[in-house]
Amino acid sequence: xxxxxxxxxxxxxxxxxxxxxxxxxxxxxxxxxxxxxxxxxxxxxxxxxxxxxxxxxxxxxxxxxxxxxxxxxxxxxxxxxxxxxxxxxxxxxxxxxxxxxxxxxxxxxxxxxxxxxxxxxxxxxxxxxxxxxxxxxxxxxxxxxxxxxxxxxxxxxxxxxxxxxxxxxxxxxxxxxxxxxxxxxxxxxxxxxxxxxxxxxxxxxxxxxxxxxxxxxxxxxxxxxxxxxxxxxxxxxxxxxxxxxxxxxxxxxxxxxxxxxxxxxxxxxxxxxxxxxxxxxxxxxxxxxxxxxxxxxxxxxxxxxxxxxx
Amino acid sequence: xxxxxxxxxxxxxxxxxxxxxxxxxxxxxxxxxxxxxxxxxxxxxxxxxxxxxxxxxxxxxxxxxxxxxxxxxxxxxxxxxxxxxxxxxxxxxxxxxxxxxxxxxxxxxxxxxxxxxxxxxxxxxxxxxxxxxxxxxxxxxxxxxxxxxxxxxxxxxxxxxxxxxxxxxxxxxxxxxxxxxxxxxxxxxxxxxxxxxxxxxxxxxxxxxxxxxxxxxxxxxxxxxxxxxxxxxxxxxxxxxxxxxxxxxxxxxxxxxxxxxxxxxxxxxxxxxxxxxxxxxxxxxxxxxxxxxxxxxxxxxxxxxxxxxxxxxxxxxxxxxxxxxxx
Amino acid sequence: xxxxxxxxxxxxxxxxxxxxxxxxxxxxxxxxxxxxxxxxxxxxxxxxxxxxxxxxxxxxxxxxxxxxxxxxxxxxxxxxxxxxxxxxxxxxxxxxxxxxxxxxxxxxxxxxxxxxxxxxxxxxxxxxxxxxxxxxxxxxxxxxxxxxxxxxxxxxxxxxxxxxxxxxxxxxxxxxxxxxxxxxxxxxxxxxxxxxxxxxxxxxxxxxxxxxxxxxxxxxxxxxxxxxxxxxxxxxxxxxxxxxxxxxxxxxxxxxxxxxxxxxxxxxxxxxxxxxxxxxxxxxxxxxxxxxxxxxxxxxxxxxxxxxxxxxxxxxxxxxxxxxxxxxxxxxxxxxxxxxx
Numbered sequence: 001x002x003x004x005x006x007x008x009x010x011x012x013x014x015x016x017x018x019x020x021x022x023x024x025x026x027x028x029x030x031x032x033x034x035x036x037x038x039x040x041x042x043x044x045x046x047x048x049x050x051x052x053x054x055x056x057x058x059x060x061x062x063x064x065x066x067x068x069x070x071x072x073x074x075x076x077x078x079x080x081x082x083x084x085x086x087x088x089x090x091x092x093x094x095x096x097x098x099x100x101x102x103x104x105x106x107x108x109x110x111x112x113x114x115x116x117x118x119x120x121x122x123x124x125x126x127x128x129x130x131x132x133x134x135x136x137x138x139x140x141x142x143x144x145x146x147x148x149x150x151x152x153x154x155x156x157x158x159x160x161x162x163x164x165x166x167x168x169x170x171x172x173x174x175x176x177x178x179x180x181x182x183x184x185x186x187x188x189x190x191x192x193x194x195x196x197x198x199x200x201x202x203x204x205x206x207x208x209x210x211x212x213x214x215x216x217x218x219x220x221x222x223x224x225x226x227x228x229x230x231x232x233x234x235x236x237x238x239x240x241x242x243x244x245x246x247x248x249x250x251x252x253x254x255x256x257x258x259x260x261x262x263x264x265x266x267x268x269x270x271x272x273x274x275x276x277x278x279x280x281x282x283x284x285x286x287x288x289x290x291x292x293x294x295x296x297x298x299x300x301x302x303x304x305x306x307x308x309x310x
Numbered sequence: 311x312x313x314x315x316x317x318x319x320x321x322x323x324x325x326x327x328x329x330x331x332x333x334x335x336x337x338x339x340x341x342x343x344x345x346x347x348x349x350x351x352x353x354x355x356x357x358x359x360x361x362x363x364x365x366x367x368x369x370x371x372x373x374x375x376x377x378x379x380x381x382x383x384x385x386x387x388x389x390x391x392x393x394x395x396x397x398x399x400x401x402x403x404x405x406x407x408x409x410x411x412x413x414x415x416x417x418x419x420x421x422x423x424x425x426x427x428x429x430x431x432x433x434x435x436x437x438x439x440x441x442x443x444x445x446x447x448x449x450x451x452x453x454x455x456x457x458x459x460x461x462x463x464x465x466x467x468x469x470x471x472x473x474x475x476x477x478x479x480x481x482x483x484x485x486x487x488x489x490x491x492x493x494x495x496x497x498x499x500x501x502x503x504x505x506x507x508x509x510x511x512x513x514x515x516x517x518x519x520x521x522x523x524x525x526x527x528x529x530x531x532x533x534x535x536x537x538x539x540x541x542x543x544x545x546x547x548x549x550x551x552x553x554x555x556x557x558x559x560x561x562x563x564x565x566x567x568x569x570x571x572x573x574x575x576x577x578x579x580x581x582x583x584x585x586x587x588x589x590x591x592x593x594x595x596x597x598x599x600x601x602x603x604x605x606x607x608x609x610x611x612x613x614x615x616x617x618x619x620x621x622x623x624x625x626x627x628x629x630x631x632x633x634x635x636x637x
Numbered sequence: 638x639x640x641x642x643x644x645x646x647x648x649x650x651x652x653x654x655x656x657x658x659x660x661x662x663x664x665x666x667x668x669x670x671x672x673x674x675x676x677x678x679x680x681x682x683x684x685x686x687x688x689x690x691x692x693x694x695x696x697x698x699x700x701x702x703x704x705x706x707x708x709x710x711x712x713x714x715x716x717x718x719x720x721x722x723x724x725x726x727x728x729x730x731x732x733x734x735x736x737x738x739x740x741x742x743x744x745x746x747x748x749x750x751x752x753x754x755x756x757x758x759x760x761x762x763x764x765x766x767x768x769x770x771x772x773x774x775x776x777x778x779x780x781x782x783x784x785x786x787x788x789x790x791x792x793x794x795x796x797x798x799x800x801x802x803x804x805x806x807x808x809x810x811x812x813x814x815x816x817x818x819x820x821x822x823x824x825x826x827x828x829x830x831x832x833x834x835x836x837x838x839x840x841x842x843x844x845x846x847x848x849x850x851x852x853x854x855x856x857x858x859x860x861x862x863x864x865x866x867x868x869x870x871x872x873x874x875x876x877x878x879x880x881x882x883x884x885x886x887x888x889x890x891x892x893x894x895x896x897x898x899x900x901x902x903x904x905x906x907x908x909x910x911x912x913x914x915x916x917x918x919x920x921x922x923x924x925x926x927x928x929x930x931x932x933x934x935x936x937x938x939x940x941x942x943x944x945x946x947x948x949x950x951x952x953x954x955x956x957x958x959x960x961x962x963x964x965x966x967x968x969x970x971x972x973x974x975x976x977x978x
């Protein structure tokens with residue numbers, strides 16, 4: 001299977017200057033800025049939910065199925081819970097899953113992908129085969145099957161399951177990039193100095209792939225958000241947790257749409273979409289940063305050419 | 311040719327991996343769900359069905375794990391998937407076969423449409439860089455690709471089904487009609503398919519557009535596209551024959567790979583719309599702990615994806631002469 | 638500023654300037670370049686990487702892509718001005734009268750179409766429709782470059798590097814144009830293939846009398862084949878004249894430096910001298926003469942005054958040493974200090 005990975009020409013850089021370049025790139029690119037703002041907004045919500053929503057998300061003390069009002073900005077559920085509070089407090093769990101699974105999957109993908117590229121030979125073949133097989137087995141059905149056996153997965157289990165199934169896609173991309181870096185001179189120099197493989201992989205190769213690693217993290221985080229909420233929606237998460245996916249589960253179970261309780265279904269969905277969009281925008285922007293050919297092009301109007309100076 | 315053989319070999323390895331996963335997962339999980347399930351159904355099942363269930367999960371058998379594994383492989387090879395627990399006494403095969411046509415229709419047609427339309431829009435968007443089209447396409451579809459599939463389905467139900475009442479939104483056809491090759495039935499089926507198909511199309515088309523556009527942009531910078539211009543070839547021929555034909559190649563493999571995601575989306579859409587396809591059945595099986603049915607459906611979905619990938623590889627071999635020589 | 642020595646000009650480029658429009662401002666890759674090419678003439682263009690020679694070629698052939706564009710000047714081909722025409726308007730002249738051979742044939746030939754199919758595309762785009770005509774002509778041009786016509790059915794990756802390059806030349810000859818522009822067609826080949834390709838090109842040229850503009854960085858190779866030689870530096874023409882006079886008696890210090898960097902098989906062993914420093918960043922061009930930071934014979938005027946092209950015995954040289962006024966006024970020897978680049 002040919003990987004349609006875009007390989008980025010790399011030069012040996014320190015982690016520090018790479019971080020600075022990334023920051024500058026984010027500021028310049030409009031998509032990146034929009035995505036970053038959205039993401040920061042949600043992180044703020046996740047860190048300080050009490051500041052925004054004063055009601056408890058789990059208390060079932062309010063009137064049932066009330067509509068939008070100034071007391072309940074998004075109305076209440078059929079169990080008498082405040083929807084706005086649920087949405088705001090639910091941010092935390094979603095973010096934990098997104099960052100947890102995103103980072104873990106990226107870490108595994110980086111180690112496996114780069115090691116496969118660096119070690120070459122049979123190691124490469126074996127790791128590649130495992131990656132490809134996992135890549136090809138349809139993820140969501142596999143997630144469903146695993147979650148079905150585990151029953152009532154809490155946050156940690158969700159993260160573990162998402163990580164174990166999700167690393168294969170980005171492992172491919174990282175391996176492709178690592179392959180293109182493998183034959184550079186500075187790696188030869190490290191090898192001649194007698195550095196061990198682990199050192200070379202971590203200290204020499206990985207820092208050159210910063211933007212690709214960030215892009216991989218964003219991909220995995222997006223995947224985690226979407227799949228986690230999907231699993232929760234069909235009831236395979238912990239139904240008692242406060243999370244957007246579980247809200248949708250309860251809304252569906254109580255026929256929210258058919259009974260006119262729109263906000264119950266609309267609000268958490270919009271949040272998932274917004275957070276997902278944040279990751280997707282940042283991801284797309286990093287694609288553009290890594291491959292300048294993709295950046296927006298100003299159409300140059302053909303203007304009248306000045307006659308030659310004689 | 312060697313290329314195809316290698317891919318078929320990979321196909322078999324993956325199939326084996328999926329089957330083995332199916333075998334080992336229930337035995338590995340904490341709390342041995344198989345045991346719990348067998349205990350639950352003990353009262354309801356009789357004789358042969360119970361025995362085959364126990365065989366399937368290795369409960370109360372006194373054979374070694376390895377022998378159980380061989381039995382399992384043998385069962386799979388002969389198509390014996392046992393009896394469904396939720397749809398008892400129907401056999402698993404019967405339930406699966408009934409569900410397949412619905413999914414094939416809905417998901418198959420929608421995916422092909424999404425691929426064709428998405429690729430087309432991607433090509434045109436890249437060709438017209440710098441215009442408003444290319445400015446608006448990427449952000450719009452980046453956003454649509456981040457929206458969860460099931461939520462789109464729910465919104466469609468809300469807007470077009472409940473508020474506007476334009477289309478029906480549950481099941482595949484009106485149960486009061488008699489199924490058959492008569493026009494009222496067929497029309498009714500089509501009517502019921504519109505909302506789920508539209509939801510699936512909307513959520514999956516974004517990826518095709520974006521990847522095709524990015525591939526096209528990279529391809530347009532290639533020397534042979536410049537050469538085509540230098541030769542004075544008409545614009546459309548350059549765009550299609552020189553640029554698009556090359557740009558679509560990595561997409562073909564990507565098409566198959568992301569079928570895995572399409573399948574996931576289809577499962578959710580079927581669930582939301584109560585559409586009785588393979589995905590809906592899978593979730594029914596999960597909800598009701600009908601593990602034999604669940605395992606068979608998982609295998610079926612995996613096989614379908616593998617076949618699609620193999621087909622895509624064959625297509626790549628046909629369209630890209632370089633793969634044929636490289637073997 | 639057309640060269641009066643060129644009879645029957647096929648191409649006249651005057652004051653051509655090309656710039657790249659970037660976010661942080663524009664960069665001029667080609668600055669006020671003028672030259673003429675006569676019928677059947679072989680003009681070589683040499684220079685270091687990044688001096689603008691490929692950009693110049695693309696600009697002449699109207700193949701620039703955004704963000705590059707022609708900023709000033711004119712390109713007159715057989716009496717017709719090419720600048721500003723759309724692809725559609727250029728289609729009639731393209732390939733029939735003016736064809737292009739690119740650097741790496743692996744990238745310049747469509748990898749998913751056979752050679753024959755690509756020939757066919759070109760011919761059909763210009764009105765040749767009958768399949769027997771197409772087949773005959775395709776076989777004929779392949780034979781011209783010494784390739785067995787059976788290879789019409791081959792794909793680019795199935796041919797060797799040298800064969801691919803010759804196939805490209807064959808494709809360029811489909812309509813025996815008046816001018817063929819070649820962008821470093823030999824750079825990707827080994828020395829043996831290089832020489833054989835050059836000989837082939839020269840033979841074709843003798844037979845069909847077309848003009849050639851040949852861009853390369855290999856000055857010694859081109860000097861055996863070209864009629865006139867143009868040396869470019871930092872986007873400008875630094876020297877232009879008959880090959881023999883430029884090669885045997887280079888006037889511009891840069892040209893002298895280039896020649897001293899090439900070993901000669903004949904004659905006494907001389908230590909090789911490279912030109913220190915590197916070409917300037919075109920976004921930050923040094924004031925005065927562009928070459929002065931690296932020039933071994935720079936003097937005080939060089940950092941302040943940008944030299945024009947001065948005529949000297951039929952050659953053009955962009956160096957203050959040859960400005961008549963400078964030769965007179967500067968009685969003392971040049972200071973010869975070499976500023977670090």
